[in-house]
Amino acid sequence: MRRIALVGKNLSSSFSIKFFNEKIKKENIKNLEYVNLEINRIDQLHNYIKKKNIIGLNVTSPYKLSIKKYLNKIDDVSSKIGAINTIKVDGSDLIGFNTDYLGFMKAYKKQLLNNKKCLVLGNGGASKSIQYVLRKLNLDYLVISRRSKFDYEFLKKNNLIDFDIIINTTTLGMVHNIDRFPDINYDQVNETHTAIDLIYNPVQTIFLKKCQKKCANTLNGHEMLINQALESWKIWKI
Structure with missing residues (x-):
């Protein structure tokens, strides 16, 4: 059995396993399944790939930054971003890509172009992709x-x-952090703001609820997630 895997931690509420297994079934692809791969040490990844016959991976928190040094190649865009969320297994080589930036741009380009200045909360792997998009759009x-x-x-x-x-x-507001939210002054949020949360589960985080209460336009990360997943599928060329 060939496998594609999501590697990270706290994966029980992940969207990917259901999305990709339904896609595999719909396209009638035999001898392939999508699995969650929770590992405590990213330096063990090569062993898991061989053991489980993995042909491609998605990468999520907390490994989007640290996984780079375990790859054989990284495409140009990923190198500029500094974060990896998709890996193609090509023989003995692991090749890193980033589809998060495409997912974000396709989902929110209209909102971004209608505004001038953005506040980005967090500076981890997902944030690096968003910053790349903002630079590309000269924001x-x-x-x-x-x-x-x-x-x-x-x-x-x-x-x-x-x-x-x-x-x-x-990750403040995700299922395993559901009662937490970024510590900003929500009293200063108003109807002129657009609040975007990359989190998709729950559908509405406390961050979005607080912003919505102040009449801001709010968007979650579901559309970005679907977009980046489809871009990953293209890279694996199943």
Whole structure:
């Protein structure tokens, strides 16, 4: 049995396994299944690939950045972004790609082009893809991260009215973090803002609920997820 796998942690609520197995069934592809691969150490990936006959992978948190050094090749766009979410197994070579940026651009390009300045919450693997898109579209943006001088304390000293779009790229609000949300001043959110959360499960995070309560336009990550998944499928060339 050939396999495609999602590698990461906390995968029980993942959309990918259901989406891809339904696609495999619909297209009547034999001897292929999509599985979740939860591993504690990414340096063990090569062993799992051989053992489970894996021909392609999706990569999710927390490995989108750290997986790079275990790959044989990385395409040009992924190299510029600095994060990987798709891997093609080509013989003994692992080739890294990024489809997150395509998923994000296709899902939200209209909203992005209708605005001027973005606030990006988080600076992990998913955030790197979003930042790449914003640069491609020549949009101004500020990244808020706990590990930089532009942290949440810095943000509290500034006004959210200076931004048109607020994008949550963190895992705060996901099923395993469902009661958590980015620590921003929601009293400064209003009807001029668009709030985007890359999280798709739950459909509406506390972050989106708080922004919606202040009359902001809100969007979750479901459309981005489908777009990037279909782009991954093209790379694997099943």
